[in-house]
Amino acid sequence: MTQPVSPPRDSTGKVPSIGQPPAWRVLVGRADVRTLSLLGVLAALVLIGGITKPDEFLDTRNLQLVLTQASVIGVVTVGMTFVITSGGIDLSVGAIVALASVWATTVATQEYGFAGILFTAMVVGVGCGLVNGLLIAYGGMVPFIATLAMLASARGLALQITDGRTQIVTVDGILKLGERDSYVLGIPPLVLVFALVTVIGWLVLNRTTFGRRTVAVGGNAEAARLAGIDVRRQRLYLYLLSGLCCGIAAFLLIILSGSGQNTNGNLYELDAIAAAIIGGTLLSGGRGTIVGSVLGVLIFTTITNIFALNNLQSDVQQIAKGAIIVAAVLVQRRTASTT
Amino acid sequence: MAPETPLLSMSGITKSFPGVRALDGVDLDVRAGEVHCLLGQNGAGKSTLIKVLAGAHQPDTGAIHWRGEPVTLRSPIAAMRLGIATIYQELDLVEHLSVAENVHLGHEPTSAGFVVRGKAARASTAALLRRLGHPEIDPGRLVGELSAAQQQIVSMARALSHDVRLIVMDEPSAALDPDEVDNLFRIVGDLTADDVAVVYISHRLEEIRRIGDRVTVLKDGRAVAGGLPAKSTPTREVVALMTGRNVEYVFPERPSSAPTGAPVLQVRGLARDGEFAPLDLEIRPGEIVGLAGLVGSGRSEVLETIYGARRPTAGQVLVDGRPLRPGSVRAAVRAGLGLAPEERKAQALLMLESVTRNVSVSSLSRFSRGGWIDRRAELGAARASTRELSLRPDNPAVPVRTLSGGNQQKAVLARWLLRGCRVLLLDEPTRGVDVGARAELYAVVRRLADDGLAVLLVSSEVPEVLGLADRVLVLREGRVVHTAPARELDEHRVLDLVMEGSPAS
Numbered sequence: 036m037t038q039p040v041s042p043p044r045d046s047t048g049k050v051p052s053i054g055q056p057p058a059w060r061v062l063v064g065r066a067d068v069r070t071l072s073l074l075g076v077l078a079a080l081v082l083i084g085g086i087t088k089p090d091e092f093l094d095t096r097n098l099q100l101v102l103t104q105a106s107v108i109g110v111v112t113v114g115m116t117f118v119i120t121s122g123g124i125d126l127s128v129g130a131i132v133a134l135a136s137v138w139a140t141t142v143a144t145q146e147y148g149f150a151g152i153l154f155t156a157m158v159v160g161v162g163c164g165l166v167n168g169l170l171i172a173y174g175g176m177v178p179f180i181a182t183l184a185m186l187a188s189a190r191g192l193a194l195q196i197t198d199g200r201t202q203i204v205t206v207d208g209i210l211k212l213g214e215r216d217s218y219v220l221g222i223p224p225l226v227l228v229f230a231l232v233t234v235i236g237w238l239v240l241n242r243t244t245f246g247r248r249t250v251a252v253g254g255n256a257e258a259a260r261l262a263g264i265d266v267r268r269q270r271l272y273l274y275l276l277s278g279l280c281c282g283i284a285a286f287l288l289i290i291l292s293g294s295g296q297n298t299n300g301n302l303y304e305l306d307a308i309a310a311a312i313i314g315g316t317l318l319s320g321g322r323g324t325i326v327g328s329v330l331g332v333l334i335f336t337t338i339t340n341i342f343a344l345n346n347l348q349s350d351v352q353q354i355a356k357g358a359i360i361v362a363a364v365l366v367q368r369r370t371a372s373t374t
Numbered sequence: 375m376a377p378e379t380p381l382l383s384m385s386g387i388t389k390s391f392p393g394v395r396a397l398d399g400v401d402l403d404v405r406a407g408e409v410h411c412l413l414g415q416n417g418a419g420k421s422t423l424i425k426v427l428a429g430a431h432q433p434d435t436g437a438i439h440w441r442g443e444p445v446t447l448r449s450p451i452a453a454m455r456l457g458i459a460t461i462y463q464e465l466d467l468v469e470h471l472s473v474a475e476n477v478h479l480g481h482e483p484t485s486a487g488f489v490v491r492g493k494a495a496r497a498s499t500a501a502l503l504r505r506l507g508h509p510e511i512d513p514g515r516l517v518g519e520l521s522a523a524q525q526q527i528v529s530m531a532r533a534l535s536h537d538v539r540l541i542v543m544d545e546p547s548a549a550l551d552p553d554e555v556d557n558l559f560r561i562v563g564d565l566t567a568d569d570v571a572v573v574y575i576s577h578r579l580e581e582i583r584r585i586g587d588r589v590t591v592l593k594d595g596r597a598v599a600g601g602l603p604a605k606s607t608p609t610r611e612v613v614a615l616m617t618g619r620n621v622e623y624v625f626p627e628r629p630s631s632a633p634t635g636a637p638v639l640q641v642r643g644l645a646r647d648g649e650f651a652p653l654d655l656e657i658r659p660g661e662i663v664g665l666a667g668l669v670g671s672g673r674s675e676v677l678e679t680i681y682g683a684r685r686p687t688a689g690q691v692l693v694d695g696r697p698l699r700p701g702s703v704r705a706a707v708r709a710g711l712g713l714a715p716e717e718r719k720a721q722a723l724l725m726l727e728s729v730t731r732n733v734s735v736s737s738l739s740r741f742s743r744g745g746w747i748d749r750r751a752e753l754g755a756a757r758a759s760t761r762e763l764s765l766r767p768d769n770p771a772v773p774v775r776t777l778s779g780g781n782q783q784k785a786v787l788a789r790w791l792l793r794g795c796r797v798l799l800l801d802e803p804t805r806g807v808d809v810g811a812r813a814e815l816y817a818v819v820r821r822l823a824d825d826g827l828a829v830l831l832v833s834s835e836v837p838e839v840l841g842l843a844d845r846v847l848v849l850r851e852g853r854v855v856h857t858a859p860a861r862e863l864d865e866h867r868v869l870d871l872v873m874e875g876s877p878a879s
Contacts, residue, residue, distance in 0.1 A: 262735045
């Protein structure tokens with residue numbers, strides 16, 4: 036009387052095999068429909084860029100610029116992906132980046148040189164994440180509200196520190212990192228940091244107990260609790276992680292701009308959430324993809340770059356971004372219901 | 375008394391859900407002005423039937439006639455337009471709206487088509503509440519501030535605010551005090567005097583005797599008796615109809631000798647105010663103890679409190695003689711407790727994940743060093759424990775949502791098996807499990823007990839408790855009314871105990 040169970044299929048339509056597949060199968064297997072379609076969109080964008088502005092777009096310097104710009108928001112998006120996968124949200128990332136970047140570039144901090152700036156950016160990021168995490172995990176606040184409050188406060192504090200002035204960085208070690216001399220094989224150091232964060236993020240999400248617990252909490256918090264997972268502590272760690280990523284992003288931004296400003300990181304929260312969502316991370320939690328998020332970031336950054344090269348204003352960019360988010364989510368719902 | 379055409383006639387209604395045939399050709403006739411009682415054990419198909427009647431579920435096959443005319447109840451609104459109103463057991467009121475707003479939700483009295491005339495709504499609500507014998511409920515109060523009984527009255531007022539011809543009440547007395555029940559019966563009497571038909575669902579036979587005209591008994595998705603006289607059919611006959619079954623469950627053999635080891639789980643005076651009275655319990659390794667009782671008798675609450683998912687107001691839980699930190703699931707899991715909860719999908723499973731990950735989630739530290747998961751070891755262990763339970767398909771990489779109910783339950787059991795748990799708490803282990811797959815699940819549970827696990831089993835299906843458990847505690851309204859070895863009890867006796875409360879002969 037048991038129901039005949041037809042072999043279930045994974046998102047690629049294949050029957051999953053038992054056991055550990057060989058490495059190449061892992062790579063191909065990872066490239067599911069969603070990832071492939073994101074790659075397709077990215078390829079199409081590169082094609083559009085190459086056709087409309089063949090000389091400027093495909094120029095090495097321009098590609099380096101695109102990747103550098105993607106690095107700052109990309110690092111934030113990796114942290115955001117973890118938070119969203121756990122069923123949460125972090126609206127304060129842009130504000131934390133701003134606060135960390137100005138705190139790390141005050142005259143007092145700069146006296147401690149390179150290490151002082153790096154250390155301050157990280158500590159401010161993690162500190163803000165700690166406040167978020169405590170409020171959400173142990174204070175019982177809704178993530179949306181807690182991080183919205185952090186958004187307002189951190190921006191306010193950033194403005195108070197700078198008084199609205201741009202804080203120029205005079206530490207040589209920092210400035211040097213932004214120059215072409217420090218590129219490694221043509222790759223800017225910022226991009227290397229982004230790549231490193233991405234790889235570590237992927238490993239943590241897919242290969243560690245921390246990642247497993249994140250997915251479990253997001254997929255079914257009650258089930259996770261009854262399975263013996265410390266859901267609150269996990270939530271605290273997740274906002275700490277997001278704060279840490281903001282600290283790293285702030286440091287990258289300091290290198291990129293050679294300064295700290297209270298207007299830094301404006302609307303990063305929206306860009307990071309959008310990139311994660313079009314990448315395939317479920318806003319309701321329980322499923323997250325670092326690769327998708329990074330592709331989402333690259334898509335957005337490339338669009339911005341193409342629009343800029345073609346002298347289209349940012350208003351048109353914003354409209355296009357909105358349209359892409361809607362299209363991506365609709366396509367995903369389509370594929371989700373057919374598999 | 376009997377008019378030629380019944381007000382409502384449902385015939386040959388079938389409804390299947392994945393893995394379960396909830397209704398299998400059910401007939402139901404309801405006459406205007408009668409109280410028609412619907413009886414059946416949990417899972418007999420009562421809720422599904424009334425949801426079909428309310429337009430919330432669409433039947434797979436079957437016909438519905440309303441005053442002799444064939445009708446399709448495409449949506450709850452369609453049913454409401456005909457004059458069918460349903461009061462569900464879980465009240466569907468909006469807590470943050472006022473009584474009057476709830477009563478008129480969806481059909482507010484308006485001016486110019488959209489301006490809500492609040493005064494008119496409150497006035498008509500007040501009139502309805504007077505009619506229901508509860509003039510003290512202020513139509514302007516928020517529903518969330520009312521007691522459960524008052525909310526029920528509001529729900530009833532909402533049903534009556536439509537031009538209702540048939541009203542379905544799903545266990546309306548469950549949340550009521552005795553004098554409130556009297557008021558409920560008076561309302562039912564008024565309704566039937568106005569020629570409104572009432573479909574009344576209850577587990578309490580004495581209520582059915584008092585107000586019922588006819589009884590339809592459901593069992594395993596079939597109507598085993600339709601239109602019996604409610605007042606004169608002997609209790610024994612009703613109980614026999616509810617319990618006699620076509621499929622005999624096959625239960626595994628009990629071990630020949632009683633377990634002798636020291637109790638691994640001891641519960642001392644454990645209680646939660648308003649849920650269950652102080653309870654004592656001991657389970658030895660190898661022993662299966664059953665808790666029998668109806669929905670609302672406090673069964674699940676007892677289990678979840680032992681597990682630390684609810685904080686007790688008194689008493690303690692000891693494992694191997696050591697008290698557990700109260701209200702801590704993690705402490706319970708660390709001490710060797712495992713829970714297979716009633717709502718598998720909502721409380722146990724990660725539906726987006728594979729079987730492996732569902733099984734390993736409570737034992738991740740075993741496969742990891744420094745947080746790094748050894749996925750080969752994880753897969754191997756998951757496969758070993760799912761194989762031990764003969765989980766099908768024999769491939770732990772498949773998503774858990776593709777499994778049948780019985781195999782999903784095995785995935786939950788495999789989780790605790792892998793964890794090396796010593797006390798297994800099973801809450802309605804065969805809910806949503808095919809009849810055919812149940813015997814296998816029973817065998818699995820017995821085998822786990824034979825291997826030295828202590829099992830605490832909660833089920834509203836009396837034969838399951840009697841067939842599987844060694845010792846049975848009968849719960850009624852949060853109180854243990856009887857304790858006995860399973861072989862000294864039979865189904866009728868237990869049903870008498872859980873329904874009537876007194877040990878009838």
